[in-house]
Amino acid sequence: MKRRDFLKSVSGLAAGAALPAMPQVVSSAKADARSETLLIVSEGGPNNLDIHGVGTNVPGYEVSWNCYDRLISHEMKSGPGGVPYYDRDKFKGELADDMKIDDMSVTFKLKKNAKFHDGAPVTAKDVKWSLDRAVSVGGFPTFQMSAGSLTKAEQFVVIDDSTVRVDFAKKDRLTIPDLAVIVPCVVNSELVKKNASEKDPWGLEFTKQQTAGSGAYKVTKWTAGTEVVMERNEDWVGGPLPKIKRVIWRMVPQAGNRRALLERGDADISYELPFKDFQEMKANGKLNVVSLPFSNGIQYIGMNVTKPPFDNPKVRQAMAYALPYQKIMDAVLFGLGNPMFGAAKDKATEVAWPQPHKYNTDMEKAKALLAEAGYANGFETTISFDLNFAGVNEPLCVLVQESLAQLGIKTTINKVPGANWRTELNKKEMPLFTNVFSGWLDYPEYFFYWCYHGNNSVFNTMSYKSAEMDKLIDGARTAAATGDKAAYDADVKGFVDLAYADVPRIPLYQPFVNVAMQKNISGYQYWFHRRLDYRAMAKG
Amino acid sequence: MLTMIGKRLMFAIPSLIGVVIVTFLLTRALPGDPAAYFAGPAATKEAVEQIRKKLGLDKPLIEQFFRYTNDLAHGDFGNSLTTGQPVAAEIRNRLPASAELTLLGLIVSIVIAIPLGVLAATRPGSWIDHLCRITTTAGVSLPVFFTGLVLVYVFYFRLGWSPAPLGRLDVFYSAPPTVTGFYLIDTLIARDVETFRSALSQLILPATTLAIFSLAPIARMTRASMLAVLASEFVRTARASGLSPSTVIVTYAFRNAMLPVITTLSMVFSFLLGANVLVEKVFAWPGIGSYAVEALISSDFAPVQGFVLTMAVMYVLLNLVIDILYGVIDPRVRLEG
DSSP: OOHHHHHHHHHHHHHHHOOTTOSTTSOHHHHHHHHTEEEEEESOOOSOSOTTSTTOOHHHHHHHHHHSEESEEEEEEEOGGGOEEEEEEEEEESSEEEEEEOSSEEEEEEOTTOBOTTSOBOOHHHHHHHHHHHHHSOHHHHHHHHTTTOOOGGGEEEEETTEEEEEOSSOOTTHHHHTTSSSSEEOOHHHHHHTOOSSOTTOHHHHHHSOOSOSSEEEEEEETTTEEEEEEOTTOOSSSOOSOOEEEEEEOOOHHHHHHHHHTTSOSEEEOOOHHHHHHHHHHOSSEEEEEEOTTEEEEEEEOTTSTTTTSHHHHHHHHHHSOHHHIIIIISTTOEEEOSOOOTTOOOOSOSSOOOSOOOOHHHHHHHHHHTTOTTOOEEEEEEEGGGHHHHHHHHHHHHHHHHTTTOEEEEEEEOHHHHHHHHHHTOOSEEEEEEEOSSOOHHHHHHHHTOTTOOTTOTTOOOOHHHHHHHHHHHHHHHHTOHHHHHHHHHHHHHHHHHHOSEEEEEEEEEEEEEOTTEEOOOBOTTOSOOGGGOEEO | OHHHHHHHHHHHHHHHHHHHHHHHHHHHHSSSOHHHHHTOTTOOHHHHHHHHHHTTTTSOHHHHHHHHHHHHHTTOOOBOTTTOSBHHHHHHHHHHHHHHHHHHHHHHHHHHHHHHHHHHHHSTTSHHHHHHHHHHHHHHHSOHHHHHHHHIIIIIIISOOSOOSOSSSOTTSOOOOOSSSOHHHHHHHTTOHHHHHHHHHHHHHHHHHHHHHHHHHHHHHHHHHHHHHHTSHHHHHHHHTTOOHHIIIIIIIIHHHHHHHHHHHHHHHHHHHHHHHHHHHHTTOOSHHHHHHHHHHTTOHHHHHHHHHHHHHHHHHHHHHHHHHHHHHOHHHHHHO
């Protein structure tokens, strides 16, 4: 008699008393397998097992995070609701035993007994080759490295077999944190070089299909778009041996089915469900639902400031008074988000990001401001959103459209297919749009550098340019690098105030990452990348 | 017979060339820039350009086309960017999953629809005729993904009779060694009854979903064509000669009524392959339908082209098989062919 038949025979009996421990009593071998296996269901899976690959998607980051080690990682602290949350300011060694920071360099001593999955020892040569690879392959990994002023292979120096030095190109507070993100992972250089070719000197084709790291897990089976199976690396030295022996990650495109799988106790953990589902699951209490704010992330309404009517700050302020903030929180997010609006009038600006602005829904004020700007009768515009996140974006835009109609502003909704969204953002022609930005590195000046600086990066979606803003952002970056706290605080407050007075973009809320899991799953940790870290998780 | 097959295949060549050209142009005309998509959310303009170069998308369209056809001639369908795998290998792996599901759905549908149609035709206006009308109308009016979700809700979530909708096998079973790619057959070859049961139980709901959807055309066509044949003179003659009703219906009427039914079957099979896309989504089925849709969403050219091309080849082959079947059923067709 097998699981299936058993399920049939007990389903009637178990209906009332069915806790997650339900149908797995069949044979003890199967039951063991189940209690040591974590079954994850999500909408999408990885397209590449190597974060250095061309166009590796976000699920691919999760594989990299769990199957590769970095020199250093973050400590945990207690976050909102007591959930472990990564500590931005505290580092611990993963492959490195010891980290010594000097004025213009940092030196790492590697753990002596660290081994790759194939048994080869992890040496300083591997570390250098991997970091060289990250700054050389181009695309996202190279871009992320440059965010911490890590741009040239010469910056990584092998001292001896187990010692590596990273030289700073310039003083930058983000250099060390940037070594703890997913990208600077250490790859088995000998193994990959053996499988590289002239056309592909970094062996990207090889690492796309298999993991070649020293991490806590290794991928043993991967069927793209269907499932990923990972087994524990018994010789892992990066931390305490994980409790979960095997991770099976299945792609289930239907959100309703993912919820059914969770509620029936067949799947252990899932994310990417509609907010309404999370809300209901939270309410009925059968599952653990963790909701935590995105670090350094904001969903906002952006306006193109280069073209009328949004080139007029009065119009932008009117917009900030006309948005239906509370309705969005209630009807779109079901409360699963941190409001970024309606701060008290007398609240002093903090040295923190994100923080709420002082606008609130006030149609009278909006009307007055519009009249002052010469648009008493409103105007016509288009609001665009990314269809990949239609679950949030669509109702949000409809609410905005309704609200603006009261001011005589006629808004057409433009749905942009996911594949096209970045192209559209890059063109910087959309007059009005909603989007999310969230930075891996949780520093205000990092956010502002990408989103408000006049060098006009992809994320300065409003094409906002202000000499004063640039001065404040550059000032804060320099002050952070040199440790000048007073100047730093003044600059951060300065740019936050300016961003809220000029309002090229109107923050709405800080989104939550939501994860639902069985009650017997413990050890969930929030990471800046918002994906799962299996290493700390346990079942039962 | 052989000349007929050869002739038919010759006719297919121009249509295949047309398909190659049209899919190439259509995928290029899709909105969206794959380079921007795959450069990731944090890409600079230079990063996007780097990716574009790597993907060969900076070359003129005509050069891209010749490169594409050259690769095709060597059996290379290109690489999918979303899944990171060669398209030819992916289609080879996924086609059996779709085919197994579609065929089973079709068989279930035939087993129910043809007797239903025949019975309805022999007793027009009776309760069985009404039953036939109601089930077929209901089946065809429900969108497949809806039927699928309802079935999952009732049989998996509520009753727990059906296994979790997690694809072709339960997570704790491993796939049988590939011989045909059809799990039902491969597990039997491997003499692994346990896995066979698991594969079958995973198939029941999605196959039923497809069957419900395809009942209507088959049952209606069987009924209509049977009615026409039953009213014809040779049936009256047969009846007048005192043949038993079952001989009249099965041997004389049914065989003659089969031709339009076969045509309908080929059409049903092709649109089931289309309906599959949604069923595969609902049941997390690793088939080619869901593969193609995902590729389309991310402007991933190669799999879309590969998918359309595979489908075109399948249609050509399917039509050929149907033509041959005509000959088997109706000797007159053979003579003319």
